[in-house]
Amino acid sequence: xxxxxxxxxxxRWIPWVxxxxxxxxxxxxxxxxxxxxxxxxxxxxxxxxxxGRTYNNVLAEAARQDALGWTPRFEQEGERxxxxxxxxxxxxxxxxxxxxxxxxxxGERxxxPEHDGAGRFILELPELRRGQWELRAVLxxxxxxxxxxxxxxxxx
Numbered sequence: 001x002x003x004x005x006x007x008x009x010x011x012r013w014i015p016w017v018x019x020x021x022x023x024x025x026x027x028x029x030x031x032x033x034x035x036x037x038x039x040x041x042x043x044x045x046x047x048x049x050x051x052g053r054t055y056n057n058v059l060a061e062a063a064r065q066d067a068l069g070w071t072p073r074f075e076q077e078g079e080r081x082x083x084x085x086x087x088x089x090x091x092x093x094x095x096x097x098x099x100x101x102x103x104x105x106x107g108e109r110x111x112x113p114e115h116d117g118a119g120r121f122i123l124e125l126p127e128l129r130r131g132q133w134e135l136r137a138v139l140x141x142x143x144x145x146x147x148x149x150x151x152x153x154x155x156x
Contacts, residue, residue: 040105065147070139072149081123081153085139092119099123099137104152130155 051058069088074081085093099112110128115121123135137149 040107068145068147070147072139072147072151074135074151074153076153079125079127081125081135081151083121083123083135083137083149083151085119085121085147085149093139093141094118095139095141097121097137097139099135101125101128102134102136103129104132104134125155128155 070085070093071087073084073086075084076082083097085095087093094117097115097117099115101110101112102108110126112123115123132152132154135149135151135153138146139149140146
């Protein structure tokens with residue numbers, strides 16, 4: 001017999017390489033499917049199709065709010081978030097602030113107590129999980145003018 005003759009025992013591992021490769025593909029796909037079904041769906045508003053059809057209304061509302069000339073500024077100090085709102089002349093905007101905290105990852109919402117103030121609102125944050133949060137607030141002036149305020153921040 002020659003030195004390079006066929007040995008059936010020598011190539012027995014080859015089918016197991018294919019089985020192992022397919023097993024890796026199936027496990028990775030299973031992990032991705034599980035993750036896709038159990039994570040944030042990506043929707044931040046309900047009725048997104050209807051809202052998209054009325055997008056000109058969204059643009060008009062944004063222009064109305066920009067015309068107010070109110071500028072929000074944020075400062076974060078540990079578990080305290082300070083919101084300062086000034087008008088185009090730099091004067092504080094008096095009003096009532098209604099605010100919620102939203103955790104974008106899982107949709108958790110916390111409503112904060114309402115605040116009345118003269119342009120400066122100190123929001124004591126409750127004990128929150130670490131990660132990204134979004135403040136969604138509406139500031140309403142005594143004359144009825146309103147401005148939506150949004151601010152994303154990270155708790156470390």
